Amino acid sequence: MGGEVLALSGGVGGAKLSLGLDRVLPAGALHVLANTADDFEHLGLTICPDIDTLLYTLSGRANREQGWGLEGESWNAMQALEALGGETWFRLGDRDLATHLWRSTRLAAGECLSQVTAGLAQRLGLRSHVLPMSETPVRTLVDTDEGELPFQHYFVRRRCEPAVRGFRFAGLDAAQPPPALRELLASPALEKIVICPSNPFVSVDPILQTGELWRALRDAPAPVVAVSPIVAGLALKGPAAKMMAELQIPATALGVAAHYAQAYPGLIDYFVIDSSDATLSTGIDQLGLRSIVADTIMTTTNDKERLARYCLALEGV
């Protein structure tokens, strides 16, 4: 090892494997490309939930029980905003607010999202790189039985209750991955590409579709390893399984593999599923992906590091 690794990640689930990779790789070797299609403008601030979950997780500041936000957070601003009758459905802690104020100020001053994110990563003392999937805004719109909803309205405000019919990524046509990513893809030092166990539809799809990134990943010499976010028919975190049922896709690791195989032919070399899903191996292999069975449930830091090592050990095909 010693080479560079690219991980594609959404929020919580992806951040767990990213943390494992961060811990087992040399400082600076990991580049996490974060979904930004969940980002939104709220209370005048630019909020990037997946980038922040990654920054907080990789810097050891994440609230582990809650799954988002900062450990030891206080909520005085939200309480005061509630007393004013302001919008408090998206909970912003006092310290978390500082991140959004800092980011919004820098963006307003003309910095691009890559620079702002790198600045935050540096100040938080990260040993890995975090990159936004796009400098320009891409925003997921969820087509539901109640009409089209901006992602955070669907996800947080409506707690994923409306039934999903599909997704649209506004701004995708104009979006391009940041130059640093293009450089990494062109570098012979890139040894592995890991698609973290994030939501395929609202976290991974927008990343892969930004500037048709998936074609560049497919053509890169480094093998692409994807880890299933669905284990034993359940999403370990978030609405992936519920979404798949509503989209008439089997809510299994095989369903995820089929989605990737169909949407991004030739992209994925290895598809890692949990030991509890070992019976799905044959079906996955028949899709042209190589199924790999491993313990993918990441509870402890040890679990995260072990799965990271496992993914990194898979050789080029």
Added chain:
Amino acid sequence: MGGEVLALSGGVGGAKLSLGLDRVLPAGALHVLANTADDFEHLGLTICPDIDTLLYTLSGRANREQGWGLEGESWNAMQALEALGGETWFRLGDRDLATHLWRSTRLAAGECLSQVTAGLAQRLGLRSHVLPMSETPVRTLVDTDEGELPFQHYFVRRRCEPAVRGFRFAGLDAAQPPPALRELLASPALEKIVICPSNPFVSVDPILQTGELWRALRDAPAPVVAVSPIVAGLALKGPAAKMMAELQIPATALGVAAHYAQAYPGLIDYFVIDSSDATLSTGIDQLGLRSIVADTIMTTTNDKERLARYCLALEGV
């Protein structure tokens, strides 16, 4: 009494007399026209220091020792912002941040500053009205021996250290008082106009010059009572005395009276000075203002109410 009263106010000193007026007048009778030339855009938020000092003071939430901000405030967002190397020279408490987030959101949604301010006043339970002097931005620029500085940079960041040569109010040409003020001035119910003991140059001047408001006040039938912010050659709060010395104006109540008499001829009917400045009466009378001697130092609520009653008792001339 029972009629309407208009008070012109900056921050702390003006808010004290405004509170006295608020306490002795029937609910709804007091209209405080607040200076907005101290307002600024900071961390992506629109911050209105004088409006907020008035809102917090009149709703009983002000931090009395500090002279600004909220009682019992916490500072977690600022601490986190400091850790990020963000701009923390303008201290924003966690609960105070909610006010700025609420305001900025409403302004971004297209509400005008009057509506936003009235909304805050209503939610904070005020019994008086607070109006911004202008719906559109007016921004004080301070000409100093170190060049021109935006007001809050001079006032907070540089702690009023640079020597002042003059002031410029950017945006003044396009600014107009809000329609509610025009209505009040046209109403026969308006019984008194009080110029609070605020800084003449950076708090009262911008208000009086917005849309040449001073001419409308001069022509209104209600008497205009001004209270000197300078007592015994000292500004009770803020840099007024230091500014006057730097501007080569005697830093006395007489100096303030002369400034008003010259800049706004015929405007002021009564000029209230502190008992310790009684010897200045003759000079003030010679300027064509009627000097009134009273105890103007407002420490307790009682002091504020007494001075308020005193101002309200002065009859039309």
